[in-house]
Amino acid sequence: MFAISAVGTDAADPLSGLRAGEWPDPSPGDGWTMVTVRAASLNRHDLWTLRGVVPAHQRLPIVLGSDAAGVDDEGNEVLVHSVIGSPGRYGDETLDPHRSVLSEKYDGTFAERVAVPARNLVPKPASLSFEEAACLPGSWLTAYRMLFEQAPLGPGATVLVQGAGGGVATALIALGRAAGLRVWVTGSTGERRERAERLGAEATFPPGARLPCRVDAVMETVGEATWAHSMRSVRSGGYIVVSGATTGAAPAVDLTHVFYRQLTITGCTLGTREQLVRLLRFCAEHRLAPTVDRVMPLSQARAGFQAMAEGTVFGKVVFTV
Missing domain, CATH: 3.40.50.720 (NAD(P)-binding Rossmann-like Domain)
Structure with a gap:
């Protein structure tokens, strides 16, 4: 499959570690499932990864991207909650000392398909496009938690x-x-x-x-x-x-x-799956949709990264697959 990956890090020239090309298809493990990605949004977390500002468990090379909207194996339109907690752990997964975010331990969403825990899927609101919905699990969830939690x-x-x-x-x-x-x-x-x-x-x-x-x-x-x-x-x-x-x-x-x-x-770091569900409900009640700066094919992801690095983005950069 086609994917955008980080193969190295460089604080002075972060885009030097960005690669576009073929990547092995995901192999979901027990309790995991596959999502065919329709849209994925760019976060500063992706740029930090290329700059080498990473957690101790960071893996390289790795597919970048943590937010996505797409279709699961049963044909349902879904959002991907990016925070992956320890199996069997209850409570706030963002406080799990062993938690990770997609594109740290596990391949991320800048690809044709992504493997995620089945519990991390949330139904996509019909009122939002795939491009709009892909902005919610990261930036919008963080903002929601900052204001209301x-x-x-x-x-x-x-x-x-x-x-x-x-x-x-x-x-x-x-x-x-x-x-x-x-x-x-x-x-x-x-x-x-x-x-x-x-x-x-x-x-x-x-x-x-x-x-x-x-x-x-x-x-x-x-x-x-x-x-x-x-x-x-x-x-x-x-x-x-x-x-x-x-x-x-x-x-x-x-x-x-x-x-x-x-x-x-x-x-405040991201939010929980339950908070993401509440955010979706809030957006539906108030007819809110994210501000999208630009939409571009995943094959042109480098231009999106460059715009973020230069500070010329207002809202979200979204890649379509």
């Missing part, structure tokens, strides 16, 4: 999203607006801020700008470049939810601000 926010609360344009950021805007939150966004360019407002942001600001007031929660995916601003922008007793660090993972933290102002800083 990691911070106790109710209608009318004010949320600051750091960085307009990424898959998680655009999902946070859409989900937050649908839930009745006041969503403020920072964006590096006027064009990105304008597009964020069209998605539903109540107000947008340049990076580091002084806000009209402090917010109830900050959704942080940028890292070192925005961390000081996030700390200044959240109210006492507020929340900073972190799901990424694209500009660096070691910002300076003034602990006096944390304990004196009683801030809660919490992490």
